[in-house]
Amino acid sequence: MQNYLLSKYNSIQPRFTITKFITVFTFILTSLFLIYYILFKDNLPTLSIPVISRDSSNRSILPSFFPVINRELIQTDYQPNVISKAQKPSCLIVIRTADGAMGNRMFLFASAYGLARLHQCELYVAPWILTDLRSIFLVNLNQTPVHLITRDSVVKEPGLFGRYSSCTLFDDLLRVPLKENLTRYEMIGFYQAYGYFLKYRHEISYLFQFNQGAIRPNVPLVEQLLKAVWNIPMNLGNYTKDNVTHQYLKSLLTHPSVPLMPVTWIGMHVRRGDFLTFFKIDTSVDYLTFAMNYYRRKYINCRFLIASDDKNYVRTNLGHNSDVFITPKSFFSGDDLAALALCEHTIVTGGTYGWWAAWLAGGNVIHDLNYPVPSQNCIREHYFPPWFVFPHAKSNSTKSRR
Known part of the structure; x- marks a missing residue:
C-alpha cells in the first residue's frame, strides 16, 4: 500500500509543477502588459478617420470637406491625434515662395504638410503664406501632429535642397525613410499632385476649415x-x-x-x-x-x-x-x-x-x-x-x- 501511494505521488508531482509554472508565467505576462499599457498608452497608434461633426445641439452635421471614394462617412467625433512633439524630427520641409493665387498656395501647403506628416519632419512655412491661407481658413497647426517652425534662420542653415515641381509626383519623396539628401527639402513651384497629401486628407480638411x-x-x-x-x-x-x-x-x-x-x-x-x-x-x-x-x-x-x-x-x-x-x-x-x-x-x-x-x-x-x-x-x-x-x-x- 505504501509503495502504491508513493508511486501515485511521484506521478502527480510533475503535473503540479507544470501547472504552477504556467499560472505564474501567465500572471507575469499579464502584469507586464498592464504596466506597458499604463505607461505608454498615449503613444500607441490610433486610427485617424474623417467625421461627421456635431452642432451645439449635438445633432450630426455632414462635414463640408474631403471627398470619400466610396462616399461613406464614419460617424465619430474627430479629435486630431497629436503625437509627442518632444520627439526630435529627423528632417525638415520648407515652403517660402509661392506663385499664383489661393488654389496654388493650398496645393503647395497641403503637399508640404503631407510630406512633413509622412516623414515626421518639421515644417517651415513662410509667414506670409500662412497669413494668406488664414485669410480664409483656420489652419490650426497646433492641433496636428506636425511641428511648425517659425524661426526664419532655419532656411539659412546649410544643406537645404530645393526642387521645382508643377504637378510632378516625385516617387523618392514618398519613400520611407527619406534619402539623406532629401531630409532638408525646399518645395519650389506648385506641387499640384494630390498624392502628397491624400493619405492625410482628413487632416488637410481639418486645417482648411473656413474661418x-x-x-x-x-x-x-x-x-x-x-x-x-x-x-x-x-x-x-x-x-x-x-x-x-x-x-x-x-x-x-x-x-x-x-x-x-x-x-x-x-x-x-x-x-x-x-x-x-x-x-x-x-x-x-x-x-x-x-x-x-x-x-x-x-x-x-x-x-x-x-x-x-x-x-x-x-x-x-x-x-x-x-x-x-x-x-x-x-x-x-x-x-x-x-x-x-x-x-x-x-x-x-x-x-x-x-x-x-x-x-x-x-x-x-x-x-x-x-x-x-x-x-x-x-x-x-x-x-x-x-x-x-x-x-x-x-x-x-x-x-x-x-
Missing part, C-alpha cells in the same frame, strides 16, 4: 436660397450670424426638415479671366450645359450654385435657368470658395481654385478636358483624383465619329 470671415458673407446667401427654394426663414438654432459654422449652413441646404422636398446642390466654378489670355483656353457653354444635364439626370431636384471670375458671362449664358443661382458680385474669392463648398457635388472648368472647391465640397466632380494644358506637362493621374470624372469625353468622341 468666420469667409463664413459670415454666406449667411445672407443661404438665407436667400432657403427663401427661394422652400420659402422658409433661416433658423440658426443656438448659433448667431457671427459664430455659425460652415457645416451647419451646409446642413440647412442639404438636409431640409421634413416635409420639405430634398434638393441636390451642385456647385459650379467657371474660370475665365487670365485663362483666356495666359492659357488660351475658354470653357464652352456646351460643356457647362452637358455637365448640368448630366446631374439633372443623375439626381432629383437639382439646384446649381455658380461662382466665377466673370459673373456677367455666367448670368448671360446660364442665368435664364430657373434652377441656377449665382453668388453675389460683392463676394471675394474666399467667400465664393466657402459658398461652393456648401454644395454636395461640383462642376469645374479649370484651375486649382475650382479643384479645391470640389475637394472641399466632397461628392462627385465633373471636370472639363481642356485643363491642365499640355505646356504644364501634368500626368493626369497625378492631378485628378479618381472621383473626378469626364463623362463628356465619351460624348464628344461619339459625336466626332458621326
